[in-house]
Amino acid sequence: MSFSELGLSDAILRAVREQGYDIPTPIQRQAIPAVLAGGDLLAGAQTGTGKTAGFTLPILQRLTTQPARKPGKIRTLILAPTRELAAQVEESVRTYSKHLDINSMVMFGGVGMQPQVDRLKKRIDILVACPGRLLDHARQGTVDLSGVEILVLDEADRMLDMGFIHDIRRVLKLLPAGRQNLLFSATFSNEIKTLADGLLNKPALIEVARRNATAETVSQKVYRVDRERKRELLAELIIRHNWYQVLVFTRTKHLANRLAEQLSKQDITAMAIHGNKSQSARTRALSEFKAGQLQVLVATDIAARGIDISELPHVVNFELPNVAEDYVHRIGRTGRAGSVGEAISLVCVDENRLLSGIEKLIGRKLEEEILPGFEPDPRIKPEPIQNGRQRQGGGGRSGGGNSANRGGQRSGQSAGAPRGDGQRRPGGGSGRPASGNTTGARPGNSQRRRRTAATN
Structure with missing residues (x-):
């Protein structure tokens, strides 16, 4: 037809x-x-x-x-x-x-x-x-x-x-x-x-299509790594494979900012996008990322909503989401319109429960790999991920006061989530930067599960 x-x-x-x-x-x-x-x-x-x-x-x-x-x-x-x-x-x-x-x-x-x-x-x-x-x-x-x-x-x-x-x-x-x-x-x-x-x-x-499924055109892999070496591993993967247009997800705004700054110091062009950024900064980051002028865009979950690039090649979960369904939302940014995409998750010992929840939701075991030189230290004990806070690569706390739960995310629950169906279709983004007034919402009065895009 x-x-x-x-x-x-x-x-x-x-x-x-x-x-x-x-x-x-x-x-x-x-x-x-x-x-x-x-x-x-x-x-x-x-x-x-x-x-x-x-x-x-x-x-x-x-x-x-x-x-x-x-x-x-x-x-x-x-x-x-x-x-x-x-x-x-x-x-x-x-x-x-x-x-x-x-x-x-x-x-x-x-x-x-x-x-x-x-x-x-x-x-x-x-x-x-x-x-x-x-x-x-x-x-x-x-x-x-x-x-x-x-x-x-x-x-x-x-x-x-x-x-x-x-x-x-x-x-x-x-x-x-x-x-x-x-x-x-x-x-x-x-x-x-x-x-x-x-x-x-x-x-x-x-x-249309089974819910909670991930696109067949997206390859998914888990890299096991210590929490303190995630940033180092991410930079190594980007440089070694010469990745461009890499969308990286963090749980918190604080970590998104810090990670973008650290990558930029390694000559990897990176910007962060989240609700605390000004409208002009968000528009600029999206525009440069879509145009291929920005190598890495670091984003929180809600801020990345609406990013639709037909051939986005790489999505990296720097931190696994607290909510399993958000994993499907995240990696659904790649493998769209029939293109091939790659979804990488950097998983430390703290995130084993989150990984199990994701695998249960999508109904499959994710392939795991350890990059030589980044072998996890078996002596490191898991730390609880509370309110989205977790020690990450480079030391220091990633969450600050902007926690995932404080941002309204549910902890440890799973539900349906969108996916790409791997078909070429109209109706998504054109790959051009949105013109005019682009982006926005504000918190509702409900005490439900998440705050708005202006928050995250």
Whole structure:
């Protein structure tokens, strides 16, 4: 099946072809007709499956072929959990609407309100927003949602994990009845089912690929190493194999900063990205990393959400995540769009329990290797990983006051997580730096499991 068989206009198909895509992915083959039919949709879609185009393309088709209920009003609202993801989605909207008379806007926190207020005074057909900043505008009366015909909740499970449930409910109260609702989630947890039951009206149900699976195009390996030698081993691997575009994950903002500084001192160009970084610094780091000008990007989990590079070759877990599902989220950044990727985890004796939890979740034993010269010292005893703090390479505490648990992550629990399906698909990032306002969310009032992207 080709895109031309899915009922899309010539202008949309032209934009799709210009991105180099001909064959829709499974989620696109199922979601596009479902959205075009006008009914509600509950879709289980992992990262890397092309889900963004799965709802963007049919929404554009509907907006350009059906008259607006309230001319001049926002017609589609897409809610996303993080700044980076919101920017990626809005970039996809612009990419696929380039031959259409469609205006879009991205809205998030961390930047000034006034430019957004000024933009909202002009015609906006599609608004991509993080819940917190959207409610800020609603309270000030600077956004009008009375004309919304289509609502999309993208990565709904992540929004609930980050404590946005109350914000979502407040947004829903601002929307007119009789709209089309599209809910995309990597997992169908009890919380997602409860949200879907209250939001969706007899939805079509789509679930693509087994949850908690990792892409077959991603090779996964564990390097055993002492906690104090992780940084040394990481630098050795990067230099020995001449790695470029390496995305490195840490649990904490403090360690992300320190690791980037230490790598830079070894002539390995590196920058850190997390919620404490200014918007301009985050945008610059992402832009340089996507352009291949930055060798290493060190990131916390939530800050890396939305990083979508079609051929990102390397992901390194400098520290294993406290939550097993986040491992799948992390390595899902590579092996996308049919490309081959490599996921490396540097594991010390403290992380044996975390490693076991990950292997149980993904249903496989990870290959282990010891690099000569970096053999772990069997005399070293495991230390507890408390609040995300753990002694790491170079000495000192990695966590500081920015702990994983304090950041809202659950400890030792597992749930579903998105993955890439190894297929070439539209709808992710274009590899270009996001332009304009790119990134943002703020904490909700919920006492749930994670804080927002502005925190991490």
